[in-house]
Amino acid sequence: MSALRYPFEPPGCNGELVDVVPGCIKWLRMPLPMALNHINLYLVRDGAGWRIIDTGFDTRATRELWERILPALGEPITGVVCTHHHGDHSGLAGWLTEKLRVPLHMSRTEYFAMRLSRDPSLNSWEYRAYFRQAGLTDEQVEGFAQALSGFAMHSPPAMAYRRLRDGGELAIGDHRWALRAGEGHSPEHIALYCAELGVLLSGDQLLGRITPNVGVLPFEPEANPLEDWLASLDRIAELPDETLVLPAHELPFHGLRTRAAELQQHHRQVLDRVLEFCGQQALTVYGLSRRLFSKRSDTIDTIMAIGETMAHLAFLLAQGRVARTLAASGSHEYRTCGV
Numbered sequence: 001m002s003a004l005r006y007p008f009e010p011p012g013c014n015g016e017l018v019d020v021v022p023g024c025i026k027w028l029r030m031p032l033p034m035a036l037n038h039i040n041l042y043l044v045r046d047g048a049g050w051r052i053i054d055t056g057f058d059t060r061a062t063r064e065l066w067e068r069i070l071p072a073l074g075e076p077i078t079g080v081v082c083t084h085h086h087g088d089h090s091g092l093a094g095w096l097t098e099k100l101r102v103p104l105h106m107s108r109t110e111y112f113a114m115r116l117s118r119d120p121s122l123n124s125w126e127y128r129a130y131f132r133q134a135g136l137t138d139e140q141v142e143g144f145a146q147a148l149s150g151f152a153m154h155s156p157p158a159m160a161y162r163r164l165r166d167g168g169e170l171a172i173g174d175h176r177w178a179l180r181a182g183e184g185h186s187p188e189h190i191a192l193y194c195a196e197l198g199v200l201l202s203g204d205q206l207l208g209r210i211t212p213n214v215g216v217l218p219f220e221p222e223a224n225p226l227e228d229w230l231a232s233l234d235r236i237a238e239l240p241d242e243t244l245v246l247p248a249h250e251l252p253f254h255g256l257r258t259r260a261a262e263l264q265q266h267h268r269q270v271l272d273r274v275l276e277f278c279g280q281q282a283l284t285v286y287g288l289s290r291r292l293f294s295k296r297s298d299t300i301d302t303i304m305a306i307g308e309t310m311a312h313l314a315f316l317l318a319q320g321r322v323a324r325t326l327a328a329s330g331s332h333e334y335r336t337c338g339v
Contacts, residue, residue: 184229215307
């Protein structure tokens with residue numbers, strides 16, 4: 001496996017375009033209203049026009065950037081591809097496809113997840129129970145609900161889509177892109193690989209400098225996404241190591257297999273830390289998350305830390321390496337088995 005190499009400097013979040021594959025793929029960035037302050041988007045040459053890969057978040061700033069970029073291209077947009085349903089990737093899918101009268105391409109699960117997750121409020125008893133069982137107070141849950149309300153998507157969703165399937169292909173211009181589904185970060189994330197170009201549009205499946213969030217989510221509280229995620233990394237690592245990876249965050253890079261192995265090792269280390277902490281005392285998800293992710297302080301990062309902590313506990317629970325009990329407070333507590 002080769003060392004990681006980062007061949008490009010990043011564009012600003014201001015509509016600047018970088019040719020990462022000259023004449024074929026352009027890279028741009030959009031701002032995000034959170035600690036991870038950007039998303040990478042791509043334009044892929046499609047005949048006399050361009051196919052958009054991911055859209056950016058549904059904010060006025062992002063829409064205004066698109067309003068400047070689209071006329072400056074001087075060529076039409078032929079379609080929109082969303083790797084998965086998270087708001088930074090699909091937030092403006094409906095706005096763009098309506099404005100441009102072009103089709104949307106997504107996997108089926110991600111399309112319907114996008115339609116269902118436009119309002120991130122915690123109004124249901126199931127969602128609130130998820131956080132109470134994680135060890136949060138009613139006051140903390142209410143604070144989370146208020147913070148999440150700012151991430152609602154206001155633009156109408158795309159009302160139709162063209163399905164992307166694992167193992168299928170998508171023709172864009174003169175090239176064919178193999179579709180590779182992955183689970184764990186989202187339910188049916190699609191990465192696109194072009195063997196002829198030696199390029200992987202990896203979305204959030206493979207990032208070069210940060211680890212994608214792998215979390216148990218309120219709508220599926222008994223899921224085991226880390227198991228799915230590790231299997232998805234095995235599949236990604238089947239691609240050539242010299243592939244140019246174009247990720248949704250941070251920098252494009254070479255060293256695909258090295259990075260996949262690093263991510264797997266990262267999660268093994270987190271699992272070891274979970275066993276260590278839960279061997280010392282019984283812990284709630286929230287209490288454990290404060291130990292594992294002590295540097296995450298804002299509300300959204302805290303929510304993501306809770307989901308990720310739960311994912312590692314679910315993995316160990318399925319293996320019989322931790323035990324879960326329900327405390328009188330209504331919170332789940334976890335302890336390493338045999339302690």
